[in-house]
Amino acid sequence: MNFCSRCGRPVAWEIPAGDTLPRHVCAGCGTVHYQNPKIVVGCVPEQDGRILLCKRAIAPRAGYWTLPAGFLENGESLEAGAIRETLEEAMARVEILRMLAVVDVIDSHQVHVTYAAKLLGSYGAGHETLDARLFEAADVPWADIAFRSVEFALRRYLDDRASGVDRLHTTAIRGLPPP
């Protein structure tokens, strides 16, 4: 951030009066431009015991497998966002069953919220997806999973299924994924 999005003049990086952290502050109009973590919402879509994964068509981690997920939009609920992203990326309708995982992805400035979901009907590759495929638990391509938050949610999902006890799983991840 170099310029004030309100008045167009240059911003400084300084601690505003009464604050404790440096922010982008406009020397002209005084606006403080806060930057905060974004929410990524997605789901684990299951059908007949198999899990729907998407092969990413775009960076970061193009060519690796992921769960359908993306940024929550203003004006939508977390569940609605997970449903929308699954439709966009996997061309699939899902019924949300429960919140499965909440992961602090600290250095990406993101929080990833993943739901357990039931896949309703068909699926396919959306425009950010190279391939969409149903995997048996034994066939999940662990070495080719795109993100650690996705691996965490998938492993906990399978743990819960094996134990028969549904829990909310949380963790924090530091560091950035490869490009």
Next chain:
Amino acid sequence: MNFCSRCGRPVAWEIPAGDTLPRHVCAGCGTVHYQNPKIVVGCVPEQDGRILLCKRAIAPRAGYWTLPAGFLENGESLEAGAIRETLEEAMARVEILRMLAVVDVIDSHQVHVTYAAKLLGSYGAGHETLDARLFEAADVPWADIAFRSVEFALRRYLDDRASGVDRLHTTAIRGLPPP
């Protein structure tokens, strides 16, 4: 948003190529400025069966009672944010026990994440707080609670305590609070 924070030129409000929603797009450098919901983190601090509430010193809802909570910062976990906000607003140290509530506050473009917590030691009024006080469940000032998301989290907390069953509670709220 009127100007591009990257290059300082005016932005247009239009649907970028390949997107489905209008965004602020810079006609000069092409940067798309996404705007997404922010996360508010807080907790229900309990000590000897009583709950710590804060009387707000600032807008919105100055003079009304709330739980210690505020915006999650880049670089911190949800739990760390809840702990920090409780220290800032209620001058209190807490131990986080579990995630209690996740509320979509749709028209404020916020998601409120509230934890159950144990109040450790003393408390007081931080600089955004007029008063901090411990309340018995029977004495919670329901008519003077600042926000619906706070009322939701408090009521579910007391429900869980009464039933002895800890659950994660979720809901969505529409509309804006009074100023």
